Amino acid sequence: MTQPHLSLQNVTYTYEENGPEAVSDFSLDVGRGEFVALLGHNGSGKSTVAKLLNGLYTPTGGNVLVAGMDTQDSQYTWEIRKRCGMVFQNPDNQIVATVVREDVAFGLENLGVPSEDMPAIIDRALSAVNMADFADRAPHMLSGGQKQRIAIAGILAMQPEIIVLDEATAMLDPSGREEVLETALRLNREQGITVVWITHFMEEAARSSRVAVMYKGKLVMDGTPREVFSQVDLVREYRLDVPPMTRLAHMLRERGLDVRPDALTIPEMRQEVKRLAHHA
Amino acid sequence: MPITLEKLSHTYQEGSPFQATALHDINLTIQDGELLALIGHTGSGKSTLAQHLNGLLKPTAGRVLLDGQDINQKDADRRALRFRVGLVFQYPEHQLFEETVRKDIGFGPRNMGLSEQEVEQRVHEAMDKTGLVYDEVGEKSPFELSGGQMRRVALAGVLAMKPDILVLDEPTAGLDPRARDFLLSDIARLHREGTTVVMISHSMDDVARLATRVAVLEKGRLVMEGPPGDIFTQVDRLTAMGLDVPQASKLRHELEAEGIVLPPCYLLDDLADHLAHRLKGGAADAT
Ligand SMILES: Nc1ncnc2c1ncn2[C@@H]1O[C@H](COP(=O)(O)OP(=O)(O)OP(=O)(O)O)[C@@H](O)[C@H]1O
Ligand SMILES: Nc1ncnc2c1ncn2[C@@H]1O[C@H](COP(=O)(O)OP(=O)(O)OP(=O)(O)O)[C@@H](O)[C@H]1O
Ligand SMILES: [Mg+2]
Ligand SMILES: [Mg+2]
Numbered sequence: 001m002t003q004p005h006l007s008l009q010n011v012t013y014t015y016e017e018n019g020p021e022a023v024s025d026f027s028l029d030v031g032r033g034e035f036v037a038l039l040g041h042n043g044s045g046k047s048t049v050a051k052l053l054n055g056l057y058t059p060t061g062g063n064v065l066v067a068g069m070d071t072q073d074s075q076y077t078w079e080i081r082k083r084c085g086m087v088f089q090n091p092d093n094q095i096v097a098t099v100v101r102e103d104v105a106f107g108l109e110n111l112g113v114p115s116e117d118m119p120a121i122i123d124r125a126l127s128a129v130n131m132a133d134f135a136d137r138a139p140h141m142l143s144g145g146q147k148q149r150i151a152i153a154g155i156l157a158m159q160p161e162i163i164v165l166d167e168a169t170a171m172l173d174p175s176g177r178e179e180v181l182e183t184a185l186r187l188n189r190e191q192g193i194t195v196v197w198i199t200h201f202m203e204e205a206a207r208s209s210r211v212a213v214m215y216k217g218k219l220v221m222d223g224t225p226r227e228v229f230s231q232v233d234l235v236r237e238y239r240l241d242v243p244p245m246t247r248l249a250h251m252l253r254e255r256g257l258d259v260r261p262d263a264l265t266i267p268e269m270r271q272e273v274k275r276l277a278h279h280a
Numbered sequence: 281m282p283i284t285l286e287k288l289s290h291t292y293q294e295g296s297p298f299q300a301t302a303l304h305d306i307n308l309t310i311q312d313g314e315l316l317a318l319i320g321h322t323g324s325g326k327s328t329l330a331q332h333l334n335g336l337l338k339p340t341a342g343r344v345l346l347d348g349q350d351i352n353q354k355d356a357d358r359r360a361l362r363f364r365v366g367l368v369f370q371y372p373e374h375q376l377f378e379e380t381v382r383k384d385i386g387f388g389p390r391n392m393g394l395s396e397q398e399v400e401q402r403v404h405e406a407m408d409k410t411g412l413v414y415d416e417v418g419e420k421s422p423f424e425l426s427g428g429q430m431r432r433v434a435l436a437g438v439l440a441m442k443p444d445i446l447v448l449d450e451p452t453a454g455l456d457p458r459a460r461d462f463l464l465s466d467i468a469r470l471h472r473e474g475t476t477v478v479m480i481s482h483s484m485d486d487v488a489r490l491a492t493r494v495a496v497l498e499k500g501r502l503v504m505e506g507p508p509g510d511i512f513t514q515v516d517r518l519t520a521m522g523l524d525v526p527q528a529s530k531l532r533h534e535l536e537a538e539g540i541v542l543p544p545c546y547l548l549d550d551l552a553d554h555l556a557h558r559l560k561g562g563a564a565d566a567t
Contacts, residue, residue, distance in 0.1 A: 015424065041456040042428025089427045089454065090371060141298055146323055167427065170453045171370065173322045173482045174524030200428075200456050203527075241457035244485065244527040244548060251552035257559055266527070270534050276559045277540055 003068050004029035005162060005194045006053060006084075012061035013048055022048045024217035025062070032161075033192040035185065037205035037225075040214030041239035046198045047089065049214070050166045053196065054084040067161070082111065085160035087152050087168040094151040100126070100142075101135045103150060107158045125157040126150075128183055148172055152180060156187075163187070164196040169204070181207065202229070202243040206264040213238055230262045245269045281347040281444065283310040283333060283365075288342035290328050302328040304500045305342070310445070315467075315477045317487040317508075320497035321522045326480045327370050329497070330449050333478065334365035363392055366443030370450045370480075372434030376422040381412070381433050384422050388441040406436035411462050427454045435463070445476045452486055464489060488512060488526040488546045496521070512546040 006029070013023040023045040030036055040046050051057045052064050055071035066084050069076040088094055097103040104122045113121065126132045129149040134142065139150055148171055155163060165184060169177040181204055187193045197208055205211050211228040213221035215238045221228050229235060229242045232250065241247070249263045249272070257276060263269045290303040302325045310316055310333075318326050331337040332344050335351050335358055344351050351361055366388075369375045378384035382403055389402045407414050410432040417425065422433050431454050438446070451467070452460045468490055471477050481487050487494060487508065494511040496504035498521055504511055511518070512525050515533040519525070525533070528551040532542050542554040 042432075042454075042459055043426040044456075047426060090373065138298060141292065141300065142323070167454060171322075171450065171482075173320070173522060174484065175522035176322050177482070200454065200460070202457065236458075239456055239458040241461075245531075248528075248531075248548050248552060251548065252555060255552060255556035255560075257556060266531050266534060269531055270538065273531075273535055273540060273555065273559070274538060 002032070004065075005032040005034070005067060006030040006196070007065040008049070008052070008062070009065070010062035011049075011052060011059045011064060013045075013052060013057060014060050021060075021217050023052065023059075026214075026217070026219050027062075028212060028219055028222070030194060030196065032194055033188065034210055035188045035195045035197065035208045036210045036212055037208035038196055038198045038212050038214065039200075039202075039205055039240055044214040045217040046214055047166050050086060050088075050164045050196070050198060053162075053164055054086050055080045056086075082158065083160055084162040084164065085155035085158055087148075087155055087163070087165045089167045089170060094154070095139045095147060098138055098140070100131070100137050100139050100150055103139050104154045104157050107154055111158060121157050122153075125153040128156055129153045130179055149176065149180065152183070156183075160193070162194040162196070164198070166198045167200065169199065169201070177201075177204075202241055203245075203265070205229075206243040206245075213240065215239075225264055226262050229264060281364075282312055283445065284345040284348075285309070285329075285332065286343045286345060288329075288332065288339045288344065290325075290332065290337060291340045292328075294340055302500050303332075303339075306502050308495060308502060308505070310476060310478060312476055313471075313474060315471045315479065315490055315492045317491035317494045318478060318480045318497065319482070319484070319487060319494060319523060321499075324497040325500040326497055327449055328500075330367060330447050330478065330480060333445070333447050334367045335361050336367065363388070363441050364443055365445045365447060366438035366441055367447045368435050368438050368449060368451060370453070372431045373423075375434040375437065376430060379421055380419050381422050381425070382414075382418040384433055385436045385440050388437055392441060402440040402442075403436075406440040409439055409466055410436040411459060412436060428456060428459060431455060432459070432463075443475070445478070446470065447478045449480045450482065451479060452481065452483060460486075482524075484512070484524050484526045484529075488528070496523070508546060509544065513544045 008026055008028045011023055011026045012021055014021050038046050052059060055077055058072045064071045066080045069080055071080060095103055096106050101122055104125055105118055108118055126135055129152050131149050139147060169180050184195050188195045206225045211225050229246050232242050235242055243264050245263050245265055249259045249261055252259045259272050263272055285306050285308045288303055288306040291299060291301040293299050320326050338352050376384055378387055385403045385406055386399045389399045412432050422430060452463060464486060491508050494508050512529045515525050515529055526546045528548045529546045532551060545551050
C-alpha cells in the first residue's frame with residue numbers, strides 16, 4: 001500500500017483551551033496526485049483544516065501527516081511548508097513586498113534559490129496566472145482579483161508537491177476564476193501536484209476528482225462529485241447546494257423529461273438535450 | 281433621491297509614477313428603487329466607483345450628485361451621507377474593528393445618536409437578517425470568525441443604519457450556498473420594500489436573479505447598460521471582455537450552436553420551461 005500524500009488521523013482542533021471544537025475527530029487520506037474539493041458551510045472548519053495541513057496549526061488531538069511527516073515534529077516544519085503551499089482567502093495578508101516581482105521572489109529567497117535563476121522562475125509563475133505584465137507594479141495598488149493571482153504565483157514559484165487553495169477564486173472575475181481553476185487542474189494533471197481546493201462554488205467542485213464535505217467540524221461526505229451531488233437532499237441539509245446543471249436536470253425531470261438526474265456540467269447537459277432532441 | 285455620476289473620472293496617485301486612471305468620464309444615474317448590478321473584469325473600476333457613492337473617494341474630475349447636490353461640496357453633510365448611503369466593502373475585514381461583534385454592528389447606529397435601547401434593537405434585527413445568532417457570536421471578537429461569518433457582520437453593521445441606498449461590493453463572495461441564497465432573498469426583500477441597491481458581483485447567476493438593470497465597466501469606462509435580458513443575451517461580447525453569462529444563457533448559447541434554438545432567457549427556471557416545451561412539443565410535432 002502506498003503512503004497517502006496527506007493524512008489527517010482523528011484530528012481535533014480547538015482555538016481555545018476547552019473551547020468548542022472547530023475540527024472534530026476528522027479523518028481523511030489524500031493520495032499523491034489527487035484533486036480534492038473540500039466543501040462545507042461557513043464556519044464548518046475548512047480553513048482550520050487548511051492551516052493544519054501545512055503545520056501552521058498543530059492538532060489538539062490526533063495527527064496530521066504530510067508525505068509521512070508529522071506536523072507536530074518541529075524538525076519537519078520547514079520541509080512541510082516547502083512541500084505544501086497555501087493560498088488563503090484574503091490575498092492582502094499574503095503580500096509582503098512593494099513590487100510584484102519581489103513578492104513572488106520572497107519564498108524563493110527563503111528556499112535559497114540562486115539569484116540568477118530567479119527571474120526565469122518568477123516570469124514563468126507570473127505567466128501561469130496571466131500577470132506577466134504586472135511584474136514591476138506595486139501589489140498594493142492592484143485590484144482584489146489581481147492581488148489574488150499574485151499570491152498564487154508566489155506559491156507556484158516554489159514548486160510545491162501539494163497546493164492547498166482556500167477560496168482562492170472567491171474574488172476573481174469569471175475568466176480569472178476559470179484561469180486559476182484551469183491552472184490548478186493542469187498542474188495536477190501534468191505535474192501530479194496534489195491539490196486541495198476549498199470552495200463555495202459547486203460548479204468548481206463538480207470538476208474535481210473527489211469531493212469531501214464538512215459539517216460542524218466533521219467529515220460527513222466523501223466521494224466522486226457524482227456520488228456526492230446525486231444526494232441532493234443530504235447535500236442541502238449540510239447547507240450546500242448541487243451544481244447549477246444538476247439543479248436544471250431536476251427541474252427538467254419535474255417537467256416530465258427523462259434527463260439523467262446526475263448531470264454535473266454544461267457539456268453533459270448539452271449532450272442530454274441533444275439526445276432528447278434526437279428522440280423527439 | 282437619485283445619485284448621478286456626472287463625467288466622473290478617478291485617477292489614483294495623480295502625478296506620481298504610479299498614476300493610474302481607474303475611471304474615465306462615467307455618466308450614470310442610479311434611480312430610486314432600482315437594483316443596479318455593476319459587473320466588469322477584475323480591475324475595471326467597480327470598487328473605485330462604489331467608493332464614490334458615499335464620498336469615501338473624491339472624483340479627480342466630474343461630480344457625484346445626490347438629490348441634485350454635489351456631495352463633495354465643502355458644506356455638504358458628509359456624516360449624514362454615510363448614513364444614507366451604506367457601503368459594504370469587498371473585503372469585510374477592512375470594515376471590522378470593534379472588540380465584539382455586538383459592538384461592531386452597533387457602531388453605526390450609535391454614531392447616529394440613537395439610544396442604547398434602539399441600538400440594541402437594531403443590532404438584533406440586523407443579526408437576524410444576516411443569519412447571525414446573537415447568543416453564539418454576539419460577544420465574540422469579529423476577528424475570531426470564519427471568512428463568511430465576518431462578511432455577515434460587516435453587512436449587518438451597514439444594515440443596522442437602515443440606509444436608503446445600499447451599495448454592496450461582492451456581497452456573496454465567501455458565503456456558503458445557503459447563506460448566499462438567504463442573503464440574495466434578503467437583498468431582494470429590501471429592494472422590494474423600497475431600498476435602492478447597487479450590487480457589484482462576479483456571479484452572473486446572482487445578477488440575473490436580482491438586477492433590474494446591469495451596467496458593465498471595462499477598463500474604467502461604462503461600455504454597456506440595460507436590462508439583464510438585453511445584456512445577458514450578448515454572450516460573445518461579454519465573453520470577449522473576460523466576463524461570463526448566467527449558466528442558463530451559456531447552455532442556451534451552446535445549444536444554439538448545435539442547431540437547437542430556444543427563446544432568449546437567462547434564468548434556469550425559464551430555460552427549463554423552454555426546454556420542456558421544445559422537447560415535448562417537438563415529440564408532438566414529429567407525430
Ligand atoms: N482565530 C480564531 N479564534 C477563535 N475561533 C476561530 C478562529 N478562526 C475560526 N474560528 C472558529 O472556528 C470555526 C471554524 O472556522 P473556519 O475558519 O475553519 O471555517 P470555514 O469552514 O473556513 O468557514 P468559511 O467558509 O466561512 O471560510 C468557526 O466556528 C469559527 O468561528
Ligand atoms: N489605491 C490604489 N492606488 C492605485 N491604483 C489603484 C488603487 N486601487 C485600485 N487601483 C487600480 O485601479 C483599477 C481599478 O481598481 P478597482 O479596485 O476599482 O477594480 P475592481 O473592478 O473593483 O476589481 P476587482 O473585480 O478585482 O475587485 C485597477 O487597475 C487597480 O489596479
Ligand atoms: Mg474559510
Ligand atoms: Mg473590487
